[in-house]
Amino acid sequence: MRLPPKNTIAADAITVWKITAAISVGVLWLLTAAVAIVSYIFDFIYWYAVIAAIISSLCTYFFVFLLPKLRFKRWRYEIFDQEIYIQHGILIVSRTLVPMIRVQHVDTKQGPILKKYQLASVTISTAATTHEIPALLEEDAAELRDKISVLARVDEDDV
């Protein structure tokens, strides 16, 4: 398994991740605003607000602008007849092998943001673990789900 998996996920994944991160960071900015207002009203030292703003902008840079791109670049998957091969991780690169005969069920999921971009994520569960391939094109996700569920239909000897 020297070679990384072939397929990348949908390019819109970056946008989706950016939006999701923006929502979380938005909460942070709201808190920052609250700190600023409170310090203005009660005449606190404005340093608290400044520190909060710095933290918020750093988080915005990392989670909205930097990480989604890196994460997308790393995210790969490949479906073989016998197994599923997934690669992900920014600092720690992890490559996972899931044999088809160990797959218990496959799900596709779609939240409102994914739906807007016609994307869906696929979740693969074994008896011990779950693995998610995020943000695939809707039709790809459905096809993948059906393909895996057919390939996983191997008679099990035990358990």
Add this chain to the structure above:
Amino acid sequence: MSEAKRLHPAAILFNFLKVIREFLFAIILGFITFRNESFSYFILIASVLIILMISYSVASWYRYTYRIEEDELRIEYGILIRKKRFISINRIQSIDLTASVIHRFLKLVRVKIETAGSGLGSEASLTAVKLSEGEQLRSELKRERVSADQTEEVVENQAPVRKITFKRLFLSGTTSGSIGIIAAIFAFVFSEMEQFIPDNIYESTINWVIGLSIVILIVLGVLVLILLWVLGIAGTMIKYGNFTITKNEKELFITRGLLEKKQLTIPLSRIQAVGIEESLIRQPLGYVTVFAQIAGGSMRKGEEFPTVLFPILKKSEVEDFLQEFLPDYASQHDSMTLLPKRALKFYLFRPMLPVVFLLAGVWYFLPQFIWVPVAFLIGASILGYLRFKDAGYHLTGERLTISYRRVSKMTMLIYHRRIQSFEKKQHKLHLKQKLASMKLSIIAGLGGQHFPIKELEEKDVDLLSDWYSYRR
């Protein structure tokens, strides 16, 4: 045995105890709130409640019947809403007879019936049945199954049995000490040494008084330690007293318990991995614990995961034990592939890092206690080194042996077909050093258990993933 039967009347008592336990909190709360005012009302309500509970217990006993009919165990229960549960004998995975102290006093047993389906409780649990009847029930359910299988051949050889000896049981108790006790002893030795030095330097009366109080403290501490130790011994002896493991064609039977007699049936096909644990205290003495990771089972309190197959064995006896009970997992070897030298720094760094922060904090705020984090730092580095030294793997055909240490040293024997997924992880720093970590997952209980080994040689991890890969 086709006519419907009721449980032994003692089941009423067990039902009642169960209901009381559920309402205990409410009763105590009521007692506390209404203690002063309206206490008579409380007594009134409580007695009405208790009468209701008793009648509920009697009614549920009266309405609970079981019978064996058409290869099924049929249970009917429910007071107002009748519920019927039919369990096909072919689907029954295990039948266990356990007995609490009350059960043993009345010569009764609880019959637990489990199927492969995972759930929180057992599929069926007959709370109180006469011992003879419980045994009859079991043999009936078993016999039916064997005849249904038709494949089973009755081989007339002695089924292997192994019982714990009293000496071993005692030894297992004395060495069962948890890490907490070791830490206590450790801290203790240190505090003693710390006091020892100033005593020699300043020989004033004040120090003598302090010394005296410390002597008292030490004596108290020793007493507490001894007490904990004795409790530990007693606990282990009650838990593992009469530990017996028997093998029958397709199952392992374990009975244990001095007061409460517990029985456990493990179908061989549900064993996912076999492990050997060498705890810090037992390792130098050469004793180990053998356990198994089992899929499914009922996740009730009192049942341990992983399941102990034998609480204490000499390391040299493990081979014989496995040969006898689990020949698939026998024939071990000591030639593990260990970690490369350059992995050591990661292993030292990980446990030491939090201690370094602690050290900095203590150094800044409480410099007189600096020896405490220093001791921890030494401990952490020793632990890190041991973890590095004990991590490794070995491949023999379809079987993978891995060893690692958190606190106790673990050796896991896992078959290829039991591994659910395999993961190779690599850090930027690992990449440069040609190291990689791996993680494999198996089923354990109702969820999964993951075994990571960090900083193996990258080519070893690639070798393992090639071994695991189904794509040839």
